[in-house]
Amino acid sequence: MEQKEIQELSEKILRLKKERNAVILAHFYQRPEIQDVADFIGDSLSLSQQAASTDAEVIIFCGVHFMAESASILSPGKIVVLPDEHAGCPMADMIDAVQLVCKKQEIPGVIVVCYVNTSAEVKAECDIACTSANAVKVVASLPPDRPILFVPDKNLGLYIAAQTGREMILWEGYCNTHDKLTAEDILKAKAEHPEALVMVHPECRPEVTALADKVSSTAGMINFAAASDAREFIIGTEMGILHPLKKRCPDKQFYMASKKLMCPNMKKTTLDKVYQALVTLEPRVDVPEEIRERAIVCLERMMAIK
Numbered sequence: 348m349e350q351k352e353i354q355e356l357s358e359k360i361l362r363l364k365k366e367r368n369a370v371i372l373a374h375f376y377q378r379p380e381i382q383d384v385a386d387f388i389g390d391s392l393s394l395s396q397q398a399a400s401t402d403a404e405v406i407i408f409c410g411v412h413f414m415a416e417s418a419s420i421l422s423p424g425k426i427v428v429l430p431d432e433h434a435g436c437p438m439a440d441m442i443d444a445v446q447l448v449c450k451k452q453e454i455p456g457v458i459v460v461c462y463v464n465t466s467a468e469v470k471a472e473c474d475i476a477c478t479s480a481n482a483v484k485v486v487a488s489l490p491p492d493r494p495i496l497f498v499p500d501k502n503l504g505l506y507i508a509a510q511t512g513r514e515m516i517l518w519e520g521y522c523n524t525h526d527k528l529t530a531e532d533i534l535k536a537k538a539e540h541p542e543a544l545v546m547v548h549p550e551c552r553p554e555v556t557a558l559a560d561k562v563s564s565t566a567g568m569i570n571f572a573a574a575s576d577a578r579e580f581i582i583g584t585e586m587g588i589l590h591p592l593k594k595r596c597p598d599k600q601f602y603m604a605s606k607k608l609m610c611p612n613m614k615k616t617t618l619d620k621v622y623q624a625l626v627t628l629e630p631r632v633d634v635p636e637e638i639r640e641r642a643i644v645c646l647e648r649m650m651a652i653k
């Protein structure tokens with residue numbers, strides 16, 4: 348899309364957004380032009396908090412399905428629209444509620460911690476949720492004498508276990524995008540940019556996080572880069588983060604650790620689809636009340652942890 352078209356469509360979106368009393372929430376992995384029309388850009392944790400506190404009538408959620416579900420769980424009575432109904436998360440699809448209930452029965456006294464990258468049905472079967480920003484705090488807050496089952500991301504689970512010293516039973520899920528990043532990719536990028544610090548997401552494999560100067564959520568990476576004296580950074584997360592990094596730190600250099608770091612689902616949302624979503628208020632994401640009442644418990648427990 349040409350820059351002029353982007354600008355015209357963005358202006359139409361901003362006008363219609365006001366008429367609809369809508370708020371646009373966008374994940375850091377969204378396309379730059381989507382982030383630029385959003386009222387709020389963030390990671391899963393901050394977007395959940397934003398969804399819970401907004402007084403807009405309509406939430407246009409530019410992210411993937413489980414995120415829009417969390418917004419619907421936290422904002423009952425609001426219209427939540429996901430501009431592309433097929434924007435899902437393959438990791439979230441690696442576990443369902445039936446599988447989880449069966450697993451829980453095998454582990455007496457288990458506490459189930461779910462990464463927010465899970466469906467509402469799965470959350471309804473869990474004790475507490477976490478995001479990559481608060482996962483270590485969440486697990487550290489749990490009683491030491493109870494077994495913990497962590498679902499669905501085994502890489503994040505391994506990272507938290509190493510940070511907290513807690514043994515955890517891990518689900519065998521993973522992010523199709525972050526799991527592709529290899530230690531060789533990092534070593535190659537470091538050889539090309541020897542002065543750069545390496546920042547990676549904890550959804551990456553353990554041999555990748557072991558090579559990083561900073562392992563963090565997306566929001567944590569942006570704050571780290573802004574506060575650091577370093578001028579160059581190698582990035583080990585989805586490439587959408589380059590946009591907010593360059594905006595926040597215009598005088599610093601950022602290099603992707605690999606071209607593979609692109610989530611096709613995050614890129615399904617386009618400006619056209621956001622505009623159509625505001626016109627039609629479809630497609631909606633609506634969590635049934637019976638699931639919502641149970642799923643909100645683990646999200647509220649997570650949000651109570653400071």
Ligand code: SF4
Pocket residue numbers: 411435436437438439464522523524525585610611612613
């Ligand atoms: S980046 Fe990974 S975890 Fe995030 S939506 Fe894409 S597949 Fe799911």
